[in-house]
Amino acid sequence: xxxxxxxxxxxxxxxxxxxxxxxxxxxxxxxxxxxxxxxxxxxxxxxxxxxxxxxxxxxxxxxxxxxxxxxxxxxxxxxxxxxxxxxxxxxxxxxxxxxxxxxxxxxxxxxxxxxxxxxxxxxxxxxxxxxxxxxxxxxxx
Amino acid sequence: xxxxxxxxxxxxxxxxxxxxxxxxxxxxxxxxxxxxxxxxxxxxxxxxxxxxxxxxxxxxxxxxxxxxxxxxxxxxxxxxxxxxxxxxxxxxxxxxxxxxxxxxxxxxxxxxxxxxxxxxxxxxxxxxxxxxxxxxxxxxxxxxxxxxxxxxxxxxxxxxxxxxxxxxxxxxxxxxxxxxxxxxxxxxxxxxxxxxxxxxxxxxxxxxxxxxxxxxxxxxxxxxxxxxxxxxxxxxxxxxxxxxxxxxxxxxxxxxxxxxxxxxxxxxxxxxxxxxxxxxxxxxxxxxxxxxxxxxxxxxxxxxxxxxxxxxxxxxxxxxxxxxxxxxxxxxxxxxxxxxxxxxxxxxxxxxxxxxxxxxxxxxxxxxxxxxxxxxxxxxxxxxxxxxxxxxxxxxxxxxxxxxxxxxxxxxxxxxxxxxxxxxxxxxxxxxxxxxxxxxxxxxxxxxxxxxxxxxxxxxxxxxxxxxxxxxxxxxxxxxxxxx
Ligand SMILES: C[S@@+](CC[C@H](N)C(=O)[O-])C[C@H]1O[C@@H](n2cnc3c(N)ncnc32)[C@H](O)[C@@H]1O
Ligand SMILES: [Zn+2]
Numbered sequence: 001x002x003x004x005x006x007x008x009x010x011x012x013x014x015x016x017x018x019x020x021x022x023x024x025x026x027x028x029x030x031x032x033x034x035x036x037x038x039x040x041x042x043x044x045x046x047x048x049x050x051x052x053x054x055x056x057x058x059x060x061x062x063x064x065x066x067x068x069x070x071x072x073x074x075x076x077x078x079x080x081x082x083x084x085x086x087x088x089x090x091x092x093x094x095x096x097x098x099x100x101x102x103x104x105x106x107x108x109x110x111x112x113x114x115x116x117x118x119x120x121x122x123x124x125x126x127x128x129x130x131x132x133x134x135x136x137x138x139x140x141x
Numbered sequence: 142x143x144x145x146x147x148x149x150x151x152x153x154x155x156x157x158x159x160x161x162x163x164x165x166x167x168x169x170x171x172x173x174x175x176x177x178x179x180x181x182x183x184x185x186x187x188x189x190x191x192x193x194x195x196x197x198x199x200x201x202x203x204x205x206x207x208x209x210x211x212x213x214x215x216x217x218x219x220x221x222x223x224x225x226x227x228x229x230x231x232x233x234x235x236x237x238x239x240x241x242x243x244x245x246x247x248x249x250x251x252x253x254x255x256x257x258x259x260x261x262x263x264x265x266x267x268x269x270x271x272x273x274x275x276x277x278x279x280x281x282x283x284x285x286x287x288x289x290x291x292x293x294x295x296x297x298x299x300x301x302x303x304x305x306x307x308x309x310x311x312x313x314x315x316x317x318x319x320x321x322x323x324x325x326x327x328x329x330x331x332x333x334x335x336x337x338x339x340x341x342x343x344x345x346x347x348x349x350x351x352x353x354x355x356x357x358x359x360x361x362x363x364x365x366x367x368x369x370x371x372x373x374x375x376x377x378x379x380x381x382x383x384x385x386x387x388x389x390x391x392x393x394x395x396x397x398x399x400x401x402x403x404x405x406x407x408x409x410x411x412x413x414x415x416x417x418x419x420x421x422x423x424x425x426x427x428x429x430x431x432x433x434x435x436x437x438x439x440x441x442x443x444x445x446x447x448x449x450x451x452x453x454x455x456x457x458x459x460x461x462x463x464x465x466x467x468x469x470x471x472x473x474x475x476x477x478x479x480x481x482x483x484x485x486x487x488x489x490x491x492x493x494x495x496x497x498x499x500x501x502x503x504x505x506x507x508x509x510x511x512x513x514x515x516x517x518x519x520x521x522x523x524x525x526x527x528x529x530x531x532x533x534x535x536x537x538x539x540x541x542x543x544x545x546x547x548x549x550x551x552x553x554x555x556x557x558x559x560x561x562x563x564x565x566x567x568x569x570x571x572x573x574x575x576x577x578x579x580x581x582x583x584x585x586x587x588x589x590x591x592x593x594x595x596x597x598x599x600x601x602x603x604x605x606x607x608x609x610x611x612x613x614x615x616x617x618x619x620x621x622x623x624x625x
Contacts, residue, residue, distance in 0.1 A: 001409070001410035001411070001412065002409045002410050004409060005369060005409055005410060005412070007435075008421055008422055008435060009412075009420045009421060009422065010420060010421070010422040011420065012414060012415075012418045012419065012420040013418075014418070017422070017423060023422055025420075035405075037405065037406035038406050040343075040344075040367065040406070040407075042343050042344035043343070043344045043345075043346075043367050045344065046344040046345065046346070046437075047346060047435075050435040050502075107367075107406075107409075110410065125420075128379075129379055130396075130410060131375060131378055131379055131410070131411055131412060131413060132412040132413070132420075133375060133412070133413040133414075134371075134412055134413060134414035134415075134418070134419075134420040135373070135375075135413055135414065135415060135418075135454060135479045136415075136418055136454050136479060137468050137469070137471075137472030137477065137479050138455075138456055138460055138464070138465070138468035138472070138479060138480045139460065139465040139466075139468040139469045139472075141418065141454045141455045141456075141479075141480075
């Protein structure tokens with residue numbers, strides 16, 4: 001599971017969802033793996049405004065990854081300020097270092113094993129072979 | 142805007158126009174339907190340019206190609222006259238380019254001599270370039286449409302080829318050649334059509350809450366989307382359940398499928414979850430910039446309850462104090478299995494809609510499959526939601542049942558009626574009432590006597606569907622339901 005997914009996931013327990021402390025989930029004993037992939041600039045640009053930046057910073061710091069800047073980058077920050085396109089000519093946009101860093105964090109860093117804990121109820125969800133399990137035990141449904 | 146002739150495939154008829162419309166939406170070009178008939182594989186559309194025509198058709202599964210329309214008519218005399226009226230200004234442009242001229246007879250045939258005669262009847266176009274059967278710069282086609290068992294065509298067209306369709310993907314993603322599938326895998330063609338309906342495209346984020354072996358996310362990734370999925374059954378994701386294909390052993394999992402097609406970079410991953418207890422963040426945590434939603438598309442084929450065993454987390458009867466304590470003590474043990482209970486199909490549909498309303502971006506799409514009873518008494522209603530617009534309803538008929546592909550668009554904030562959004566926040570919490578479940582069961586077991594859950598057996602080409610009585614309505618599920 002790539003780290004980006006943690007930007008969308010919270011506790012599966014319905015009563016937790018309304019509590020701000022249920023997001024983000026906190027990785028515990030996480031075994032990380034880097035899977036290199038080609039950078040996808042259009043995707044990064046599209047997804048950027050949907051990121052919960054502060055929470056993303058929390059996750060990366062809890063995982064001991066290099067610190068992210070305090071403010072979220074803008075879409076312009078993702079593109080290398082390059083050659084000006086001549087009249088009627090399309091120049092392919094080049095990813096900036098910021099885009100490359102974001103790509104590394106969100107789309108190349110994966111959680112292989114470990115747990116994801118809810119900050120509200122404390123329930124821990126197991127991650128096995130890269131697949132987190134959000135099925136709730138009988139007493140929590 | 143110029144007229145273009147689309148050569149459609151003559152199957153999945155009710156999906157064809159909706160697919161073309163969706164592809165025009167993805168390409169952000171206006172499309173106008175000038176002539177469309179369910180009975181015919183020829184359709185005339187208006188599009189702004191050749192490049193727009195190419196953008197639309199190159200992703201299409203249900204067509205073969207698109208042609209600039211050079212003329213049409215019910216007889217050859219009428220066709221020649223029309224070609225002269227419509228396209229004479231263009232002839233000079235092709236005077237000396239390498240070209241090719243062929244014939245496409247729908248429901249009819251022409252022998253070699255007839256073919257040559259027909260093609261030669263167009264010699265007035267004045268093309269003097271070399272004839273090239275391969276890599277021609279311009280490719281022209283005469284289309285003939287015949288009636289059932291007719292010896293003469295009833296209508297003809299002349300077109301200049303602009304672009305071929307994306308129908309090749311049907312072969313590339315054929316289940317027969319897929320690494321890992323299950324008995325409920327959707328055939329590749331319709332999975333790809335589903336991805337088209339939901340506007341999967343580069344830069345977008347797509348999700349399948351009932352992913353099984355990942356057929357829909359793979360189809361969306363083919364069109365460039367970044368995808369993720371989940372399923373209540375972890376074995377289907379991790380693959381320890383094995384493949385449905387006979388004699389396969391070893392490690393087969395969803396990730397392996399993405400690897401097979403070189404789509405791994407677009408696969409975010411998967412998790413195990415029940416849609417009615419989703420870990421996805423809903424509206425409460427919304428980020429104003431994305432107006433609450435973050436998914437560009439949701440595609441799914443939810444379990445209908447019969448073969449796939451529609452279940453959700455929870456216990457049939459409320460747990461007593463002692464039972465709760467037991468779950469609490471035991472749930473961390475390796476062999477612990479969370480209790481599940483049966484659920485109504487109508488309820489899960491409503492849940493899917495509520496989920497989509499809460500997670501899709503504005504104008505994001507939900508494309509979901511559902512059965513429809515042919516018997517009028519029990520025809521399932523098409524579920525609706527104040528935050529969702531129905532974009533298209535496509536029906537795939539089988540012998541004894543049929544199913545629909547429903548496509549919805551998430552309305553923008555200004556389109557949502559007052560209070561509509563608030564209801565979404567609550568809706569998801571409430572879950573299904575017991576009487577609803579019973580009502581559904583009652584209808585289900587009375588009305589669906591003839592309803593046999595037929596599923597395409599993986600490895601067939603869509604032509605033969607086999608009934609599976611052992612797991613159909615006469616099976617286990619029915620007895621359970623009857624006892625209630
Ligand atoms: C018709 S299959 C989907 C198959 C998939 N489209 C494919 O190509 O493999 C339905 C899936 O829904 C899953 N399912 C059943 N109940 C569920 C629930 N409450 N939440 C999530 N998934 C569920 C089943 O395990 C099954 O894999
Ligand atoms: Zn919680």
